[in-house]
Amino acid sequence: MDVKNVKLPEFEAAVKGEKVDQRMLGNIPVQATVELGQTELTLKEILELSEGSIIELNRLAGEPLDLKVGGQLIAQGEVVAVDDYYGLRITNVVIK
Numbered sequence: 001m002d003v004k005n006v007k008l009p010e011f012e013a014a015v016k017g018e019k020v021d022q023r024m025l026g027n028i029p030v031q032a033t034v035e036l037g038q039t040e041l042t043l044k045e046i047l048e049l050s051e052g053s054i055i056e057l058n059r060l061a062g063e064p065l066d067l068k069v070g071g072q073l074i075a076q077g078e079v080v081a082v083d084d085y086y087g088l089r090i091t092n093v094v095i096k
Helices: 045-046
Strands: 032-035 065-069 072-082 086-095
Touching: 065 086
Parallel strands: none
Antiparallel strands: 032 065, 065 072, 072 086
16 A cells, blocks of 8 residues: 655635624524433334333433533523423523
């Protein structure tokens, strides 16, 4: 096997242009999810699930739930009722 060094081109100092307008990015929709907890199941256990089955999660009752955007944890909170819907009251912002 013949291994050779790769010569990369030299780059001059980058010329900085305009920055991305944060107001424009603020209008881009992203998927936000609230995570109650997680567990690991075998495929056999999943196939045995039926109505009334209970899956034990890795969280204690009353612990804050996770708010994730793009899979990244950004905040935690507690479940609230908003009219006939569930909501999340933020109690802790994880990233700023």
